[in-house]
Amino acid sequence: MKQLIRPILLAVSISLLTGCSMAQSADQEHKKADIRTSKSQISSKLITNTEEWSNIYYSTKAKGMLPKPELPSIDFTQKNLLFVTMGEQPSTGYAIEYKDGSVVVEDETLKITVDLTTPPTGSVQATLMTEPVLFLEISKSGYKHIEIYDSDAHLLDSIKTLF
Secondary structure (H helix, E strand, O other), X not given: OOOOEEEOOOOOOOOOOOOOOOOOOOOHHHHHHHHHHHHOOOEEEEEOOHHHHHHHHHHOXXXXXXXXXXXXXXXXXXXXXXXXXXXXXXXXXXXXXXXXXXXXXXXOEEEEEEEEEOOOOOOOOXXXXXXXXXXXXXXXXXXXXXXXXXXXXXEEEEEEOOO
């Protein structure tokens, strides 16, 4: 299973400020409502070649960076990348993360669980548009479908592969 998926250390937001928070306590029910709202903005894409990888990387992770960082190398003959985004968010404090061990293959479906974070209720956040993203390097074989779930086992998005 370890060979099937490897997170790339690019689970970041476009803004370097994402995740900054000055308050630590939160109303859990309000936070759950915020996460439900964010779930509707989850989308994913299977990246299968260097051109797609370059386009997505430089339009999200490396957007506006100068000097332009080098594109991380991926062997697309053996692997694909799964790109997952929460879409544009109105402030910092949003995140999408993969936890080791949160992947299974059932009935030719690669099922990946991600953790979604929203800013705590009443916290002070920088007001700027952010786009939390996650890149996961995955095997090219062993599945025909990909499903992305939240930590409460709600389906967020799915992809039918062409292999």
